[in-house]
Amino acid sequence: MKAARKAFGVPLPASWFTPRAALxxxxxxxxGLVPVYAAAxxxxxxxxLFGRIEILSIAAVSLNLIMGYGGMxxxxxxxxxxxxxxxxxxxxxxxxxxxxxxxxxxIAVSALFALVVGALSLRTxxxxxxxxxxxxxxxxxxxxQGLDRYGGDxxxxxxxxxxxxxxxxxxxxxxxxxxxxxxxxxxLFLVWRLVNSRFGLIIQGARSNERRLRAIGISPFRYKLVCxxxxxxxxxxxxxxxxxxxxxxxxxxMYWTRSGDLMVMVIxxxxxxxxxxxxxxxxxxxxxxxxxxxxEYPGLFIGPALLLVAIFxxxxxxxxxxxxxxx
Amino acid sequence: xxxxxxxxxxxxQLGMLLFLLAAGLTLIxxxxxxxxxAHGSLYMLGAYFAAxxxxxxDSFVLGALLALVATAICGMVLEVIAIRPLYGRPHLDHVLxxxxxxxxxxxxxxxxxxxxxMTLSLPxxxxxxxxxxxxxxxxxxRLVIILVALAVAALLYVVVMRTRLGMLIxxxxxxxxxxxxxxxxxKLLYTLVFGLGATLAGFAGLMQAPILTVQIGxxxxxxxxxxxxIIIGGIGSIRGAFVAALIVGLIDTLGRAFLPDVLHSMLSVxxxxxxxxxxxxxxxxxxxxxxxxxxxxxxxxxxxR
Numbered sequence: 001m002k003a004a005r006k007a008f009g010v011p012l013p014a015s016w017f018t019p020r021a022a023l024x025x026x027x028x029x030x031x032g033l034v035p036v037y038a039a040a041x042x043x044x045x046x047x048x049l050f051g052r053i054e055i056l057s058i059a060a061v062s063l064n065l066i067m068g069y070g071g072m073x074x075x076x077x078x079x080x081x082x083x084x085x086x087x088x089x090x091x092x093x094x095x096x097x098x099x100x101x102x103x104x105x106x107i108a109v110s111a112l113f114a115l116v117v118g119a120l121s122l123r124t125x126x127x128x129x130x131x132x133x134x135x136x137x138x139x140x141x142x143x144x145q146g147l148d149r150y151g152g153d154x155x156x157x158x159x160x161x162x163x164x165x166x167x168x169x170x171x172x173x174x175x176x177x178x179x180x181x182x183x184x185x186x187x188l189f190l191v192w193r194l195v196n197s198r199f200g201l202i203i204q205g206a207r208s209n210e211r212r213l214r215a216i217g218i219s220p221f222r223y224k225l226v227c228x229x230x231x232x233x234x235x236x237x238x239x240x241x242x243x244x245x246x247x248x249x250x251x252x253x254m255y256w257t258r259s260g261d262l263m264v265m266v267i268x269x270x271x272x273x274x275x276x277x278x279x280x281x282x283x284x285x286x287x288x289x290x291x292x293x294x295x296e297y298p299g300l301f302i303g304p305a306l307l308l309v310a311i312f313x314x315x316x317x318x319x320x321x322x323x324x325x326x327x
Numbered sequence: 328x329x330x331x332x333x334x335x336x337x338x339x340q341l342g343m344l345l346f347l348l349a350a351g352l353t354l355i356x357x358x359x360x361x362x363x364x365a366h367g368s369l370y371m372l373g374a375y376f377a378a379x380x381x382x383x384x385d386s387f388v389l390g391a392l393l394a395l396v397a398t399a400i401c402g403m404v405l406e407v408i409a410i411r412p413l414y415g416r417p418h419l420d421h422v423l424x425x426x427x428x429x430x431x432x433x434x435x436x437x438x439x440x441x442x443x444x445m446t447l448s449l450p451x452x453x454x455x456x457x458x459x460x461x462x463x464x465x466x467x468x469r470l471v472i473i474l475v476a477l478a479v480a481a482l483l484y485v486v487v488m489r490t491r492l493g494m495l496i497x498x499x500x501x502x503x504x505x506x507x508x509x510x511x512x513x514k515l516l517y518t519l520v521f522g523l524g525a526t527l528a529g530f531a532g533l534m535q536a537p538i539l540t541v542q543i544g545x546x547x548x549x550x551x552x553x554x555x556x557i558i559i560g561g562i563g564s565i566r567g568a569f570v571a572a573l574i575v576g577l578i579d580t581l582g583r584a585f586l587p588d589v590l591h592s593m594l595s596v597x598x599x600x601x602x603x604x605x606x607x608x609x610x611x612x613x614x615x616x617x618x619x620x621x622x623x624x625x626x627x628x629x630x631x632r
Contacts, residue, residue: 073419120616124623127362127418131558132619135612138551142612146605148598256551260364260426267423297438303431310424311412 020321024275027282031181035174047173048245053285054180055241060265060277061187062234067263068272069195070227071207072122075130076137077262080110080232082144082254084239089158089249090150099162099170103240110236111229113140118228122221137259144251155250162244170244180241184278187234192274194230203227204272268309270318279317329463334584335577336459340469342576343476347531348549349556349568350483351524357563358499359517361410362418364425366528366553367546368432369405373398373529374536374545375436378445387450394533395526402525406518414517433543444542447533472534479530480569487565496520500563552579555615561625571626575611582607 034050037043059081066072087106096102113136121132145153161170170176194200205213206220213220243249252258261284269280287305291298313319352366376397381390405428413424449468456464487493495516498506507513532546539545556575560567586603594602618625 067419073422075422120620124619127356127562128558128619128623130362130418130422131554132616134551135555135615135619139609139612142605142608145608146602148601152601257429257547260422260429263419263422264426267419271419297434299430299434300438303427303429303434306427306430307409307424310416310420310427 018321020318023321024278027275027278028185031184035177039174044173047177049285049289051173051177051180051245052242053282054177054184055238055245056262056265056285057278057281058180058184058187058238058241059235059262060269060281061184061191062231062238063262064266064269064271064273064277065191065194065234066228066231067266068270068276069191069200069207070203070224072224072228073130073263074133074228074231075256075259075263076117076133076135077231077235078254078256078258079137079140080114080235081239081242081258081262082140082249082251083110083113084236084241085243085249085253086144086147086150086239087236088162088240088243089156092158092160092162093150093156097160097163099164102162103237106236106240107233108236110239111233114229114232115225117232118225122224122228134256134259137254138256141251141254141256144254151250153251155248155252158243158247158249161247162240176244180245183237183241187237188274188278190234194227195274199223199226264306268306268316270316273315273318276316276318283317329460330584332460332463333465334581336465336469336473337584338577338580339573340473340576341580342573343473343480344531344535345549345552345556345576346480346569346572347476347527347534348553349560349572350480350565351527352553353557353560353563353565353568354496354500354520355524356557358496358503358520359410359414360503361413362421362425363410363524364422364550365405365428365432366524367550368429369398369402369525369528370532370546370549371432371436371541371543372401373532374447374541375440375445376529377533377536378447378541379440381447387447387453390447391533395529398529398532399522399526402529403518403522405525406521410521411514411517429547436543442543444540447536447541449537468537475534479527483527483565492519552611555611557625559615559618559625561628564625564627567625567627574614578610578614579607582610 031050031054034046038046059077062080063074063077066074084106087109088102091097091102091105117133117136121129121136124132144150150156161176164170168175168179170179195204202213202218202220202223205218206224210220239253242253265280265284266277267280268284269278270276284302287302288298291301295301309316348366348370352363355361355363355366373394376394377391379390380393380397381387384390384393409424409428413421453468453471455467457467457470459465459470485493487496495506495511498511499513499516499520503513506516528546531549552575556571557568559574560569560571583604586607587599590599590603590606593599
């Protein structure tokens, strides 16, 4: 245990075997076994559904980093999904199929966009921040609508997945799935390391009381901006995965209701808890899928369910296990 | 020049509709501190009610009046059942809850009225165009929208500035706790304000219905525009909402009308035609971002928030 603590450089919890830790562990194990199930039953749909869940979980994890830990409620997070997806799509259209170019480009452009958005919008607070991030996302949405060469309003089908020089073959559904799984684990690890570092303490301190943070001589703006940029880049990666997963990009990827979906996943799972966004995404997407199989009108049930969660479940799903609410 | 005046009128007309939607939103936001993403659903409901009742009664005006009553009732029932428990909670809980309501209403409308849209046809006497200045004919109905919305704005001004209810609304916008402490039935006040907001939203929806089609999700795009309006105008300020709605309406309409020609001088026809709407839509959000960066409280901040 001591060695582990040293290796990770952060304090590890005293016991791993709590109900709170068991549920995310179970979810991760199930996610890891989905391809086995798919191969055994010959049902490729499970791979599609759970692959999508993994990809959107990465986006939710990145949103949780800024919204849950940093108190920066971005209502425009789908913009990064779109930018990441469009980076892949546009490069493919221009004849560059290599993932070694496409994916770093997706991350870099998203991070750059996050830098601009963050630099301007982190001057505002509360609901103004929600609205200004929304405004920037809408701008990107309209830019994508104006990109005639890349499908305009209708979107564009991407004719080939990113190629990685034979290291991984994304045309193989199982390999694509496990790549998403690995990246999901990596993003969880990244967020865990970040929030338990000095940097993460400042971010969380800025959420709970910025004035006190200033009083001890730390100006939180730069830290928050860096955090915002990291989250943007991570979500851009998720967008690149999504474009590969669906072979399709369209402005609808970043319409404001998509940002709303991402927010719902994070809040549903539990703000500011490491595995909350994962649990929220799994719950939300599986609920949607299950309901649409039994009823023609899933929204009639999902809508009130979300309302009930907002009213009664402080702290989302993670809150059920007695996690203290972070706000 | 005539074309320019006509487009200005179109912009004013869009601005007036935005004002109807934004006035309710800004009151709800300013007084109850509630982020209401379901406001666009009430806009949609107003349009669907009007289309149904107008077909039922064979009269546009009667249908519209019934629709207003129905939307007001829906709004107040919604407030009592679903919105009330959300007051005083973090804004993110509002987003989660009212986003759920938005999904619910979209699906409910699909269940009740079916997935295909509806049309609300105008009475024949509304279908004419009137000559405003020599050589310029303008559709009568659009003119009616502008005038009726102006009348509603004036009425709203009188209610808010000259009546006891308005006094409570203004007091609630500047200090909620104090109003409650002074013995005002704050729950009832909130329900009334929400009902008023719902009615205004439904009114905007039914006025717009004959021009566009009545369809599911029709409130989603315009809701965001209404949010932009209240942020530019200053949260809680009806006067700000009025000015900002006019600005946004004019920018959007004039951008769509004139940008293609401007761009055409630099680009090909096709490129100009796809770029122009994108740029004019973006310019609204750029304006809002600029306002937030330079005047974070909006153009007309409500007093002492």
